Amino acid sequence: MSGYLGRFLEIDLSNKSFAIHKLREDWVRQYSIMGYAVRILYEEVRKKGKLDPLGEDNVLVIATGPLVGTHLSGSKTAFVAISPLTGYLGKSMMAGSFGTMLKKSGFDGLIVRGASKTPVYVSVVSGKAEIRPAGHIWGMKTSETFRVVREEVGVEKAKVVAIGPAGENLCRYACVVSDELRIAGRTGMGAVMGSKRVKAIAVYGDSAIPVSDRKTLAELIRKHGEVCLKSSRAKALKSYGTSGGLVTYVLDGNVPIKNWTRGVFENQDPSRIKITGQYIQQVYKSRGKSCGTEVPCVIQCHKEVYLDGAWVKHPEFETLALLGTNILVNDPEALIAFNRACDELGLDTISTGAVVGWAMECYEKGYIKKSEIGFELEWGNPEAVLKLIEMIARREGIGDVLAEGVARACRKINPETCDFAPHVKGLEIPAHHPRRYNTVGLVYATSNIGASHLQGMTFLVERAVALLPEYGVAEPPRSLEEKVRAVVLTQNLCNFLDSVGMCKFPVFGVVDFDYLAEVYSAVTGWRVDKYEVARIGERIWYLERVLNLELGLRVPEDTLPTRFSREPLSEGPVKGAVCPTEDMVKLFYQYRKLDPESGRPDPAKLKELGLDTE
Amino acid sequence: MKELPMYKLKVRIYPEGRVLEVDVGGPRIKVGDLLLIVEGEIGAARDYYAVALEGRLLSSEDVVEAGREVVLVPLVTGGCLPTPATSSANSREFL
Numbered sequence: 151m152s153g154y155l156g157r158f159l160e161i162d163l164s165n166k167s168f169a170i171h172k173l174r175e176d177w178v179r180q181y182s183i184m185g186y187a188v189r190i191l192y193e194e195v196r197k198k199g200k201l202d203p204l205g206e207d208n209v210l211v212i213a214t215g216p217l218v219g220t221h222l223s224g225s226k227t228a229f230v231a232i233s234p235l236t237g238y239l240g241k242s243m244m245a246g247s248f249g250t251m252l253k254k255s256g257f258d259g260l261i262v263r264g265a266s267k268t269p270v271y272v273s274v275v276s277g278k279a280e281i282r283p284a285g286h287i288w289g290m291k292t293s294e295t296f297r298v299v300r301e302e303v304g305v306e307k308a309k310v311v312a313i314g315p316a317g318e319n320l321c322r323y324a325c326v327v328s329d330e331l332r333i334a335g336r337t338g339m340g341a342v343m344g345s346k347r348v349k350a351i352a353v354y355g356d357s358a359i360p361v362s363d364r365k366t367l368a369e370l371i372r373k374h375g376e377v378c379l380k381s382s383r384a385k386a387l388k389s390y391g392t393s394g395g396l397v398t399y400v401l402d403g404n405v406p407i408k409n410w411t412r413g414v415f416e417n418q419d420p421s422r423i424k425i426t427g428q429y430i431q432q433v434y435k436s437r438g439k440s441c442g443t444e445v446p447c448v449i450q451c452h453k454e455v456y457l458d459g460a461w462v463k464h465p466e467f468e469t470l471a472l473l474g475t476n477i478l479v480n481d482p483e484a485l486i487a488f489n490r491a492c493d494e495l496g497l498d499t500i501s502t503g504a505v506v507g508w509a510m511e512c513y514e515k516g517y518i519k520k521s522e523i524g525f526e527l528e529w530g531n532p533e534a535v536l537k538l539i540e541m542i543a544r545r546e547g548i549g550d551v552l553a554e555g556v557a558r559a560c561r562k563i564n565p566e567t568c569d570f571a572p573h574v575k576g577l578e579i580p581a582h583h584p585r586r587y588n589t590v591g592l593v594y595a596t597s598n599i600g601a602s603h604l605q606g607m608t609f610l611v612e613r614a615v616a617l618l619p620e621y622g623v624a625e626p627p628r629s630l631e632e633k634v635r636a637v638v639l640t641q642n643l644c645n646f647l648d649s650v651g652m653c654k655f656p657v658f659g660v661v662d663f664d665y666l667a668e669v670y671s672a673v674t675g676w677r678v679d680k681y682e683v684a685r686i687g688e689r690i691w692y693l694e695r696v697l698n699l700e701l702g703l704r705v706p707e708d709t710l711p712t713r714f715s716r717e718p719l720s721e722g723p724v725k726g727a728v729c730p731t732e733d734m735v736k737l738f739y740q741y742r743k744l745d746p747e748s749g750r751p752d753p754a755k756l757k758e759l760g761l762d763t764e
Numbered sequence: 765m766k767e768l769p770m771y772k773l774k775v776r777i778y779p780e781g782r783v784l785e786v787d788v789g790g791p792r793i794k795v796g797d798l799l800l801i802v803e804g805e806i807g808a809a810r811d812y813y814a815v816a817l818e819g820r821l822l823s824s825e826d827v828v829e830a831g832r833e834v835v836l837v838p839l840v841t842g843g844c845l846p847t848p849a850t851s852s853a854n855s856r857e858f859l
Contacts, residue, residue, distance in 0.1 A: 401820060
């Protein structure tokens, strides 16, 4: 196989042993690598039944993809396991060099089984795999962990991922952080690592990555670079990263404000908003960089700012929205501090922002008292937010409740607060607004991992930034039917991109999927066209769906909080708008051929996709 | 002979804050056409910016009265919906 190395490294932490998992070619062709990881989980669940996400039977698969390490712009590595937040499929994509280095060390991925009795870290360096003691770094923040681990493995160029105290304390939305500060943020993969007592994973190698047709690939990469440099979308991302979009999104009504209850931020006056990428880069020295030293991405949407004598990470759009507009904080240094705290402690900024916003509404309404927190938790109080982030990561005081995520925390605080808990299937809702872009609402409601904007980037299709004429979507969808079809299509395409290890930013609105098909064909030597590309993604979607059904998924969970479908805002760009969730989900079920009672796919559909799950 | 009135619109460019006074040639103008004029003035591609009025993004089909002040904001990851006439706003560079 080209593009693929043909093997995963299996790590059994309970027995402290290693094994080689040779990839099945039929599964690789059907699903590529992230999809392969889902298939591994599915087989585990079929064998053992429901898995406790924080128990030793949960399996963490870290999966690269055939396009990783091939010098294409953008690279993503999947972290896949049963999610401690949802109890269903957990999946999170990490940018940067870790995946490339993992492939250079000789593996398409890692399968982490069992649990260690004591803290450890895993080293796959220069052809040698080891499980090393980590008692001396347990409790450390991530930046210090990277330094110590790299020193101990003795290779400066080794790439390291780690969990912080949040993962160690099994905070359900703990993330995994890389030494390039790229994050596997969503669905609590950091807690899964913490439950296995794996503090970090270090990888290094210099093996060549096999490519079928290097000459064609080189030409495709060269053309992609030219297109990226000319594309307005790519240029804008290069200038400001996603943070540059905040001002537009505020004016577009596409951000959460005060836990989704307000439609106006800072009087909708761009000159008053101090947490936009444009403002931050005017006030502070800034620079762009590729998301990883091994990833030659021409877009370089990753930004840093110079603050207090050091270069620090510039928060991205989702962080600026969930920890900014959502909680009425309009202070750039506060946002930088929140982001840094979350990265050091290992917390997903999206879930953290959603939890804090919900907690602030609880406080406002009297469901949480000052005596229970220890300080005031009014809207827009950055000091309180910083304290709360620390308490959540360490599970101290009310942080112990909030670390459970909004879906569980609301039941503990008062079931009435569940009415305004912003989650789908337990995963907190990101910043794109379902009242503004109904397709986004449908993506959240039907995504197999819970509310995720990256499981179908339809907000780009709805605003005509990234149409898909190669699949017949030449205009922004207007009717309900067109919107549902756009969601189904982008869900499939996003799955394909995740599975081959490609970032979505150099793709949507920049190139088309005929190009992607050419790239995949050149790398693997397997001729595919854009229809097979969509089919691979579609197959993965159904595999994820049947996995979730095995884990107990019920039809009523394919929905949004009623706030979005029944509580229109009284002000702002989306005044009066709601998301017609029920109608859209009904139509979605018809398109996806899901039984309206059980949520199960039509067996004929599964057979058509060759989903041999029996 | 009676002189024709000059129909102007103020365009504040974000984040620079620079204000252009643009002659829109009539009492009102479609946003899509305004973007064409602005492109000529500042050289940035028409599909790089969106137009906002009174705290709200406008679509290409919306109409702005002369004498108003609008804000030009960069699209980055999204923006107004272009009409079929401004198809370059959603043009694709095919390889």
